[in-house]
Amino acid sequence: MTKALTSLFLSKTQSDLKLYKTFHIHRQKSPPLNIQSANMTNSELVFIPSPGAGHLPPTVEFAKLLLHRDQRLSVTIIVMKLSFVAKQYDTEIPTAIPRLRYIDIPCDESTMALISPNTFLSAFIDHNKPHVRNIIRSITESDSVRLAAIVLDMFCAPMADIANEFQAPTYIYYTSGASVLGLQFDLQAKRDNENHDVTELKGTELQLSIPSFVNPVPAKVLLDVLLDKEGGSKMFLDLAKRFRESKGILINTFQELESHGIEYLLSSNADIPPVFPVGPILNQKNTPNDGKTEEIMTWLNDQPDSSVVFLCFGSMGSFGEKQVKEIAVALERSGQRFLWSLRRPPPKGKIEYPKEYENYEEILPEGFLERTSSVGKVIGWAPQMAVLSHPSVGGFVSHCGWNSTLESIWCGVPLAAWPLYAEQQLNAFQLVVELGMAAEIRMDYRSSMRPGSVEMMVTAEEIEGGIRKLMSDGEMRKKVKEMKEKSRFAVAKGGSSHSAIGRFIEHVIGE
Template sequence: MNNRAELVFIPAPGVGHLGCTVELAKLLLHRHQRISITVLVMKLPSDSKVNTYLNSLSSGDRISFLHLPNDDLQGFNPKKFFPSFIECHKLVKEAVSKLVHSESASHDSPRLAGFVLDLFYTSMIDVADEYGVPSYIFFTSSAGYLGLMLHAQALYDEALYDEQNRQITELKDSDSELEVPSLINPFPTRVLPSPYREKDWSMILFELTRRFRRVKGIVVNSFIELESYAINSFSNGETNIPPVYPVGPILNLNGDSIDLGSEIMEWLDDQPPLSVVLLCFGSMGSFDEDQVKEIAYALEHSGYRFLWSLRQPQSKSQFDAPSDYANLTDVLPEGFLDRIVGVGKVIGWAPQVSILAHEAIGGFVSHCGWNSTLESIWFEVPMATWPMYAEQQFNAFEMVIELGLAVEIKMDYRKEFSGENQMIVKSREIEKGIKKLMEDDNEIRKRVKEMSEKSRKTILEGGSSFTSLGCFIDDVMSNLS
């Protein structure tokens, strides 16, 4: 009997999702010699980082990358982009059809055993059903946020948001709180992630989440030692939640590797251990000039050494990623760069992993993307939270209030892709957060160090994530029987 299994992975565009997915694929191949994986790659034409990352990879004997046409994905307008995933059905069907036919032509070829889908690709469950194989979700955010998504969708479908039967979008600016099963603490609606604050977006999310309940399992990039309450909540009685496999932290630690002799690294080499605060806001993170000046004043007045990744905002009419400034003096306060010589350094794009790994880094002002959050824990670097978009406000709440692993700068800050409704965080508030983050007697630093040790042990043989990944593999292989 042929007991070789082929999995089809479909990650969302963007190097964060793709890199994490490839790392999961590598883990599975390492753990089980009879698994093969085909990754269907969809990428934005303008996303050069994805191209660079893909060029660094090579198809091995058990992993291959199939590039799907991307003629219709010329820009990143989220409202048009995510619904257009439906149009990818035909492309995916064609790719899988070729895969299945080539497998059937050879007696010893692996058999299709399932689809592993990004959370945005749950419409592909229908394609998997056509081939008679189960689907799994690879959830690239926290278990706590998975719990919020499931709970919000259930509330919506039961029309029970509150006693007045209001929709969740109407609660966004109120002082009300939600009791979320995956959280110990009440969740203030003012920090609801941006997609839930708008009716069109929330409808898309509710439909995605309904499909979560149709899959055979959900693989989560987290670990029981970090989110024990959230992970245990999935088996506490609510119906229609598939098995959840916490297998993290899954990190792409080589994705931005740079020459260690670079100017950035040479500057860090000259700084004392734990003395530098890193400010970095992700691939889509940027600020307008007024906010940039407030950050600059805060850094200068704080007295701490800093490394600041400062990016130029995209055009209001476009959804392209931020770019590096041609001339930093155009946006920074007059004389700032002269005054910070020897104390601070302002750069463009930052090789975040390489920087967080450096012993000089003592704190991280972060947008709270989940990959960045796991990286900060892995490298024992405490965070100050400054969320921007997507689910980052939730991540900030979880890290500060729920887990006590970060300090707050502005938990309810948000910058929509349109650039509208943007608040200004004043320099005094930023400086206060940085000082709390970098102070010598820092209880949060001790907790992050302890969690870092747990994050490294959990993926070793006998660790909870190692065991959970084994359970997921057993489930996949049972599809062949």
């Protein structure tokens, strides 16, 4: 895996079926392989998500939604584990769901040995292929179900090799937006048909005409991996070639949000399989964490409506001491009420989630907590969906991860864009320039979590300006509120996403 994709992801292999018995299988009130308990079930879907907070939770939520929609379906989710995200799985996976089971492929020393800056993704997928093959074989040998399809996470597209062995159709579950997918397809086609080398755009001020975006896209907001000359760009664009081989692509978005990008994907000249915009797929039930949720909600209850700016930067988001101090200065100068999720970054060069601070005073400016005690609260972990749903929250300073973007829209809370890695710069561009639903803090910011990278600095003045615009721009707030209503109509009966899910189910069952 490239350096950029490493931030996204976060036992010797045996060939016989005895290995299957070593996997951890979770299924409520039924033996692991007995799918006959639901008499109406005859079509099995197997989901293979990537490890990480941006991939597994949306997969689980989509699986639950499908099972609710159609009693003919059952779902198996194969969870390829990594030790540094193991705790995340324990909190994100619900177990009491009929016709849904999980099969864990454990992480051992041979798995962790694969983690290197440039080769992790392909090596990790290859390492797990024999395990997945054995699981799929066990399903196909059951007389009680038909393997209807294998649904692959966007980064697991090479697992289609296994599906082909069993003549099983594959679908891609794309956990980012339609416009980004369109860009990935467009650049892949230009590379293969016109010898276009996107890596030559690194460090330039050029702008690109991308058919899935209305406005020209600055090269400075492209994904790091696209600009990686050491093989990352090839690997990322090769994924798009695998997408073209699938039976269809599910996207966690909705027609009303990304109409232009979706129209491009559906156009006949794009040479793309059927596309199903099925979002927003959200987990609306937050898991409490050591009693902290109640404390946070109690504080929010005491604040006026739409008065609090919430700062939270995702599962991998953290900053060094200098940047933290700039944020603190900006908040204090703005005089804005705030709830700030602040966590300790991992040691340089280590791939792991940020940890909690035992004492915030070690990182914040002297006296900051005392001076802002009447208007602000600094926390560690945050129940993001619960916070965004609270009426006192009026703005969200965010890394613009796609899940966080959808949650913010669902709750009708405008954003201030401060992307960190992956496709977040493109998401920020879309929100700020294409949709007018976000204020900009620094749209082309890139995190320093990669080994050897230099930390970019955003000044207190930039942060303060972004926060002031976020909390005062009435037109932006109006647009977000309107999109909130559209997001809810999309998933309601007869809505665009509700209909797309119905089309997907018939597409699968009819195979």
